Amino acid sequence: MTDLPWLTILMVVPLVGSLVVAILPSAETAKQTALGISLVTLALGVVAAAQFQTGSGEQFQLVEEHSWIPQFGVSYALGVDGIALTLILLALVLTPVCLLAAWNDLEGEAASGRRVQTYFALMLVLVTFMVGVFAATDVFLFYVFFEAMLIPVYFMIGSFGRGERRRYAAIKFLLYSLAGGLIMLAGVIYLYILGPRGDEGFLIDNLTGLGLDPTTERWLFISFFIALAVKAPMFPVHTWLPDAAEHAPAGTSVLLVGVLDKVGTFGMIALLLPLFPNASVWAAPVVCALAVISILYGAILAIGQEDLMRLVAYTSVSHFGFIVLGIFAFTATSTTGASFYMFNHGLSTGGLFLLGGMLAARGGGSQRIDDFTGLVKPTPMLAGFFLIVGLSALGLPGLSPFVSEFLVLVGSFGTQPSLTVLGTLGVVLAALYILWTVQRIFTGPVPDELADTPDLDIRERGVIAPLIAIMLVFGFYPEPALELVREPAQLTVAEVAQVPNAVVIASGDEGSAS
Numbered sequence: 001m002t003d004l005p006w007l008t009i010l011m012v013v014p015l016v017g018s019l020v021v022a023i024l025p026s027a028e029t030a031k032q033t034a035l036g037i038s039l040v041t042l043a044l045g046v047v048a049a050a051q052f053q054t055g056s057g058e059q060f061q062l063v064e065e066h067s068w069i070p071q072f073g074v075s076y077a078l079g080v081d082g083i084a085l086t087l088i089l090l091a092l093v094l095t096p097v098c099l100l101a102a103w104n105d106l107e108g109e110a111a112s113g114r115r116v117q118t119y120f121a122l123m124l125v126l127v128t129f130m131v132g133v134f135a136a137t138d139v140f141l142f143y144v145f146f147e148a149m150l151i152p153v154y155f156m157i158g159s160f161g162r163g164e165r166r167r168y169a170a171i172k173f174l175l176y177s178l179a180g181g182l183i184m185l186a187g188v189i190y191l192y193i194l195g196p197r198g199d200e201g202f203l204i205d206n207l208t209g210l211g212l213d214p215t216t217e218r219w220l221f222i223s224f225f226i227a228l229a230v231k232a233p234m235f236p237v238h239t240w241l242p243d244a245a246e247h248a249p250a251g252t253s254v255l256l257v258g259v260l261d262k263v264g265t266f267g268m269i270a271l272l273l274p275l276f277p278n279a280s281v282w283a284a285p286v287v288c289a290l291a292v293i294s295i296l297y298g299a300i301l302a303i304g305q306e307d308l309m310r311l312v313a314y315t316s317v318s319h320f321g322f323i324v325l326g327i328f329a330f331t332a333t334s335t336t337g338a339s340f341y342m343f344n345h346g347l348s349t350g351g352l353f354l355l356g357g358m359l360a361a362r363g364g365g366s367q368r369i370d371d372f373t374g375l376v377k378p379t380p381m382l383a384g385f386f387l388i389v390g391l392s393a394l395g396l397p398g399l400s401p402f403v404s405e406f407l408v409l410v411g412s413f414g415t416q417p418s419l420t421v422l423g424t425l426g427v428v429l430a431a432l433y434i435l436w437t438v439q440r441i442f443t444g445p446v447p448d449e450l451a452d453t454p455d456l457d458i459r460e461r462g463v464i465a466p467l468i469a470i471m472l473v474f475g476f477y478p479e480p481a482l483e484l485v486r487e488p489a490q491l492t493v494a495e496v497a498q499v500p501n502a503v504v505i506a507s508g509d510e511g512s513a514s
Contacts, residue, residue: 005064006048007078007135010088011128013041014095018124027116031103034120038096041127045092052085054483059205059491060137068141073192073201077138082484083339084134087266090346091130091259093466098251099123101354101463104361105249106160119160119249122152126255133263139271140202143188146227146267147181149260150174156252157244162365166247169240176240180227187223191275208274208495214282221279224272225287232264234324235294238317245313246367250357253309257316257353258346265323265342269335273327273492280328281499287328288416292423294321299429303436308356308367311437312349315393318426319345325423326408329415330497332490337407339485340478344392344401344471351389351467358382358460359441362453369437374446379455383442385464390438392471394430400474400481 017037024030052061060079068076080088099120106116126149133145150173158170188202194216195207212220230237241261245253273280298317305311323345326338359375359382360367376383392399395406405427412420456464474481 005078006044006051006062007080007131008064010041010045010048010092010131013037013044014124014127017041018121018128021124022114022117022121024117027106027114030117030120031099034124035096035099037124038092038099038127042092042096045089049085049089052080052082052484054082055487059488062135063137065137067199068138070199072140073197073199074140075138075200075203077141077200077203078132078135079137080135081270081488082486083266083269083342083488086339086343086481086484087134087259087262088131090262090343091127091134091255093470094254094258094346094350095123095127097350097354097463097466098254100459101254101357102249102251103459105251105357115160119156122156123251123255126152126156126260130255130259134266137204138202139188139191139204139207142267142271143181143185146184146231146263147178149263150177150181153252153256153260157248160249160252161247162249162360162367163247165243169243169247173240173244176230176237180230180237183223184227187220190223191220204271204274212276212278214278217276217279218282221272221276221283224267224276225283228264228267228272229290230264231261231267232320232324233261233317234264234290234320235297235317238294238298241317242310242313245309245316245353246307250309250353250360253312253353253357254350257313258350261316261320262342262346265320265327265338268324268327269339269488269492274495277496277499280496281330284328284330288325288412288419291321291324291328292419294318294324295423295426296321296429299426299433302433303429306368306370308359308369308437309353311369311433312352312356315352315430315433316345316349318430319349319393322405322408322423322426325412325416325419329408329412329420330493331411331414332486332493333414334408334411335489335493336482336486337404337409337411339489340481341401341404341408343481344404344474347467347471348389348392348399348401351385351464352393354463354467355382355386355389358456369440372441372450374442374444375450375453376442377446378451378453381456381461383438385456385461385468386442387438388468389464390434392468394434395427398472398475400471400478402475403478403482 021030021034063079066076129149136142158167233241298314302314323338326334395402
């Protein structure tokens with residue numbers, strides 16, 4: 001079974017499924033079909049993951065490589081390491097959850113056209129692009145998927161979002177992403193010119209270790225970093241995210257922030273550090289400083305938000321700061337933690353967005369925190385789920401986000417002690433914005449207009465329960481996930497360790513400067 005093109009299968013199944021869903025005459029049938037296809041894709045993803053062998057020493061597994069545009073050196077080249085596989089599985093897990101969460105989002109709109117079919121089809125198309133971007137081992141192919149993801153998300157926000165400013169939010173998201181992507185494209189082309197060229201000139205393996213002169217390497221690093229920082233999102237190129245999160249459907253926000261934004265931090269590990277190790281070491285002090293600013297800035301702004309979805313968006317700016325700090329601290333422990341953090345952030349923040357959508361549905365579409373109070377009495381299940389997911393976002397021991405956050409902070413302290421101590425304040429601020437939000441929404445007297453608010457139904461419980469279950473499992477036993485991401489994290493740090501004067505901790509307990 002290892003000879004099967006598993007990664008291509010994981011892209012083709014949802015893509016073909018999206019075409020089927022788009023042409024189905026019944027909206028209800030389209031929803032059921034989309035959910036079924038997402039579950040089949042998830043099952044195939046689990047089977048593919050079973051073929052992956054940890055500790056094999058191979059950089060990529062499940063490899064596929066075919067000539068695509070040989071005149072320009074572009075290959076259809078796919079392969080995954082443990083980090084990419086983890087993020088693909090995250091995308092496949094969240095997709096059926098988001099489809100189920102969106103079941104009634106367009107209720108009553110079937111008569112106005114084929115909006116239900118279109119929305120669910122766009123979600124499946126997005127799955128194809130998400131798998132592709134994490135699996136691409138050709139830099140140009142990575143760029144193609146990197147930009148292609150913008151198309152379904154633009155329509156999912158602009159056409160299916162909430163509020164009068166949804167089109168503004170969609171255009172802002174698109175312009176920010178396109179601007180960053182075009183800068184990266186210039187870097188991609190110039191990197192190819194400097195490389196060996198030929199039929200496979202864009203393969204990551206062929207572009208690694210080129211021995212670029214320092215100035216050129218730094219400019220190439222900047223061209224890639226800007227695009228990845230926009231996607232991440234990092235301060236100060238993050239401002240598109242709160243607007244997108246405020247106006248996007250909850251399921252779209254989950255996939256946007258929970259998975260798509262990980263392309264930014266994943267690209268830092270998979271592209272920036274291997275392709276530009278010298279420039280990465282040169283830029284690390286500034287990048288780590290920006291990461292800590294993101295941690296504190298995102299947390300402080302989250303505290304002051306009145307819109308629940310904007311609050312969750314700013315918490316993500318803060319959490320992404322931890323991830324970037326872990327990556328550019330250049331220790332095996334911090335990079336392992338950052339890789340695991342990407343997975344856990346998708347679960348915890350995804351859960352908050354979904355619960356925010358459920359609250360809004362009960363509040364007549366309002367997302368204002370002040371419009372809710374005392375809901376623990378009429379909706380104890382909703383209150384309990386929100387508390388658990390909220391506690392995961394602030395890093396409560398026993399839930400998997402704690403493991404990754406702890407590894408990032410412990411690992412980063414070895415090379416960036418001052419910035420790590422400062423970044424730890426983000427943990428304190430997280431407790432403030434999460435617990436205060438829980439207090440405002442769920443405690444206190446119940447207003448008459450909220451006294452009959454319905455609690456979560458079976459479908460809604462089925463949306464949130466799997467996310468909490470995964471966080472509990474990996475909270476008490478994280479080793480299977482850590483085993484997947486540990487080896488590629490160590491390999492990445494080992495490449496940076498070859499840079500002269502780089503301060504690197506290449507294993508969990510040893511430091512070295514080379």
